[in-house]
Amino acid sequence: MDFLNALILLLNYIFIPALTYGSQLALGAIFVTLIYGILRFANFATGDMMSFGTMITVLFTWYFQSLGISLGVLPTALLAIPFGIFFMILYMLSIDKFVFKYYRTNKSPPVQLAMVSIGVMFVTQAVVRIIIGPSDQRFFDGEKFIIKAREFKEMTGFNEGLALKSTQVITVLVTIILVSLLFWFLNKTKTGKSMKAYSDNEDLALLSGIDPKKIVMITWIIAGILATIGGALYGLDKSFKPFTYFNNMLPIFAAAIVGGIGNPFGAFLGGYVIAFSEIFLTYAYKKFFMYILPESMEPESLVQLLSTDYKFAVSFSILVIVLLYRPSGIFKGKVL
Amino acid sequence: MRKNLNVIAAYSIMMALIILVGIFQSWNIALSIFNLCLISAVMTMGANIQWGYAGLINFGIMGYTALGGLAAVLISVDPVQEAWSAGGFDILMSLWLIIAMVLIIRFILKRFNKSKMRTYSIAVIIISGILLIRFSAEPGIEAIEAVNPAKTGFLGGFGLPIIFSWIVGAFFAGGLAFIIGKVALGLRADYLAIATLLISEIVIAIIKHEDWLTRGVKNVIGLKRPAPYEVDLQSTDWFINLVEKFNSGKLELISNLSDRQAALNQLVIEGSSIFVKLCYSGLFLTVVIILLILTQKALYSPWGRMMRAIRDNEEAANAMGKNVVKQHLLIFILGSAIVGIAGAMLVTQDGLFTPGSYRPMRYTFLIWVMVIVGGSGNNFGAILGGFAVWFLWIEAAPIALFLINFFTAGMSETHALKLHLIESVPYFRFLMMGLGLLLIMRYRPKGILPEKIEIK
Numbered sequence: 001m002d003f004l005n006a007l008i009l010l011l012n013y014i015f016i017p018a019l020t021y022g023s024q025l026a027l028g029a030i031f032v033t034l035i036y037g038i039l040r041f042a043n044f045a046t047g048d049m050m051s052f053g054t055m056i057t058v059l060f061t062w063y064f065q066s067l068g069i070s071l072g073v074l075p076t077a078l079l080a081i082p083f084g085i086f087f088m089i090l091y092m093l094s095i096d097k098f099v100f101k102y103y104r105t106n107k108s109p110p111v112q113l114a115m116v117s118i119g120v121m122f123v124t125q126a127v128v129r130i131i132i133g134p135s136d137q138r139f140f141d142g143e144k145f146i147i148k149a150r151e152f153k154e155m156t157g158f159n160e161g162l163a164l165k166s167t168q169v170i171t172v173l174v175t176i177i178l179v180s181l182l183f184w185f186l187n188k189t190k191t192g193k194s195m196k197a198y199s200d201n202e203d204l205a206l207l208s209g210i211d212p213k214k215i216v217m218i219t220w221i222i223a224g225i226l227a228t229i230g231g232a233l234y235g236l237d238k239s240f241k242p243f244t245y246f247n248n249m250l251p252i253f254a255a256a257i258v259g260g261i262g263n264p265f266g267a268f269l270g271g272y273v274i275a276f277s278e279i280f281l282t283y284a285y286k287k288f289f290m291y292i293l294p295e296s297m298e299p300e301s302l303v304q305l306l307s308t309d310y311k312f313a314v315s316f317s318i319l320v321i322v323l324l325y326r327p328s329g330i331f332k333g334k335v336l
Numbered sequence: 337m338r339k340n341l342n343v344i345a346a347y348s349i350m351m352a353l354i355i356l357v358g359i360f361q362s363w364n365i366a367l368s369i370f371n372l373c374l375i376s377a378v379m380t381m382g383a384n385i386q387w388g389y390a391g392l393i394n395f396g397i398m399g400y401t402a403l404g405g406l407a408a409v410l411i412s413v414d415p416v417q418e419a420w421s422a423g424g425f426d427i428l429m430s431l432w433l434i435i436a437m438v439l440i441i442r443f444i445l446k447r448f449n450k451s452k453m454r455t456y457s458i459a460v461i462i463i464s465g466i467l468l469i470r471f472s473a474e475p476g477i478e479a480i481e482a483v484n485p486a487k488t489g490f491l492g493g494f495g496l497p498i499i500f501s502w503i504v505g506a507f508f509a510g511g512l513a514f515i516i517g518k519v520a521l522g523l524r525a526d527y528l529a530i531a532t533l534l535i536s537e538i539v540i541a542i543i544k545h546e547d548w549l550t551r552g553v554k555n556v557i558g559l560k561r562p563a564p565y566e567v568d569l570q571s572t573d574w575f576i577n578l579v580e581k582f583n584s585g586k587l588e589l590i591s592n593l594s595d596r597q598a599a600l601n602q603l604v605i606e607g608s609s610i611f612v613k614l615c616y617s618g619l620f621l622t623v624v625i626i627l628l629i630l631t632q633k634a635l636y637s638p639w640g641r642m643m644r645a646i647r648d649n650e651e652a653a654n655a656m657g658k659n660v661v662k663q664h665l666l667i668f669i670l671g672s673a674i675v676g677i678a679g680a681m682l683v684t685q686d687g688l689f690t691p692g693s694y695r696p697m698r699y700t701f702l703i704w705v706m707v708i709v710g711g712s713g714n715n716f717g718a719i720l721g722g723f724a725v726w727f728l729w730i731e732a733a734p735i736a737l738f739l740i741n742f743f744t745a746g747m748s749e750t751h752a753l754k755l756h757l758i759e760s761v762p763y764f765r766f767l768m769m770g771l772g773l774l775l776i777m778r779y780r781p782k783g784i785l786p787e788k789i790e791i792k
Contacts, residue, residue: 041526042526042527042529042530099774102778109525110525110526111393111525111526111529112777112781114525114526114529115704115708115773115777116773116774116777118701118704118705118773119770119771119773119774119777120770120774121701121770122701122705122766122767122769122770122773123766123767123770123771123774124770125697125763125766125770126763126764126765126766126767126770127767129760129763129766130757130760130763130764130767133759133760134763246697250533250534250537253530253533253534254534257527257530307545309541309544309545310541310545312537312538312541313537313538313541313542316534316535316537316538317538319530319531319534320519320520320531320534320535323519323520323523323527323531324519325455327523327527
């Protein structure tokens, strides 16, 4: 019984939150890795592009809510996401046309493209803040919990409650569907394969008749889908605040590099590696040990490896260690 | 003279802009912009040494700035005796433990060949060392933070004049750069950027949350000043006489004696804050000029030529027998140390240390915009970039407000769009920075004042 209580505790406070957070990071990390693999630069505007897509979704959600359209128990935002994606893709394609294309055709070094992406970051940040403002926006509606902690306790008779938020389930489900579709696309379709070929060896791909314009366009479209959905899921689960999105860029970069940059599957797993290690290392295990250890050995302190203030620092330290010992990432990406 | 015409023109325009602010807004604002421009110029010089001379990307500027600020606190604040007696011993013990750990790791690295065994044993030593330090320091930290937490709650500093911190800040930042350089300099350009950005975030996290050392987000206020205080000035005779002399023409127009006295008082209050700012300007200007002379000398020295050779073709320079790794590390440390000075200067000017205010937008990316806009590889360009971008950063809001009013002149005062735009005026500075950066990178990729190397 105590053992099961301890397990539920871990499930409730570590496993489910980490899985949700990891999914959100994973979508962002695949976005970074695709841009890196195919357009060949580190995109510092990642976080702010995600916030742009989320902003459009939020605006449409509010519009639908004002019309009285809703999905019942599901959040209305799910209905708004396709519109968000549409405008996001338009935004990304126009940025590519007016900004990035010039440097790509000139074959500028990746550093210069990264600098340009900083300019895009500033502009996007300004646009988002001017349109929706810098403060917290909540746009979640519908049923909040699937299982409430108290109901779970009454139902099963355990001491520990297990709460399951609907946003958590939606996040994980959507991520699984989206990522499997993406991998199917990359590995099975002709366009996906040509994208891979372009990423591996640009000259060879051009020789074999692959159209670079099409590849670049499809990359931005996929990136737009990933960025909007990843951002909207994060916003649904927590809340939408432009500054947090800018900050999230850092663990997303960490996830992409840890997973091996240029490797979408690596980025996907990298998101979970970062999320789980952040939460594992900063959780206070006192209650857990109270359940599994006999009373005499119960710990007095919190049994916390690192204080929660260092949550971000954990993921960055992992990144530094990976860069030192295995610079191509855990799952073999491009060699740096 | 002829060759430097564009430099002189650019600087005159910049100065004229600041003087215009002085005339139309107020001299107080103009001087505070000028002071921060000088500090920004120091930062851009540091970044320019790394990027312009050697082609190293350093996105960790925020971390070095914060360390410089920390130096200002540790040098100038008086030591808190109670805290030292409460937990000083534990802290010193942990310090010894850290030194011992580093020595053991160095010994292992030197003594044994590279193998899996060595890697694992080092990992074990680091992890167990961190746990040991945590356990041994915990009671000390708690005791220190319990000492009068509303006012102190930290160890304090050495109680020296704050000016010394500018040098100490440079050493702090240089030390951090040494560690980062050892770890990350082998990486390719954009990875170096990401790695330094993330490491600077770690530094900020530590400064924010190690309250026993820095007071963390509770901030340290009321740092000692190298310049006189306004309140003291307002009651000193020579200063009042000075203000009277300066404004004698204006004061003589007022015939009523008590009115004249009131006007003089007002002038003295204004004058005192301008005088204090001028003191700072003098100090900062000295630093900028000294650094400018040194960096110019370095740029045209054999060492500067070598750095450019390494930047332009690493392999060739390596083949000529130049130690690329060592030189990269050196220039990484030098540039970061300069940024550390700027960090200490910033805290000196503000008189307070607020770890929560260190954000990458303001302290890393903005500085990079300055370097790129001004002209990388050219010290005069970098300084100009610092001036121009900081000026725009501050004056963006008034400019945006003017533009909004101009373009929405036809709308009624209560039109929703107009109100919304006016409300979001502060964010137009991001838009201006971004557009400025994009335009410069597109149409003048070498910056306003491009790098110009004369071969004599």
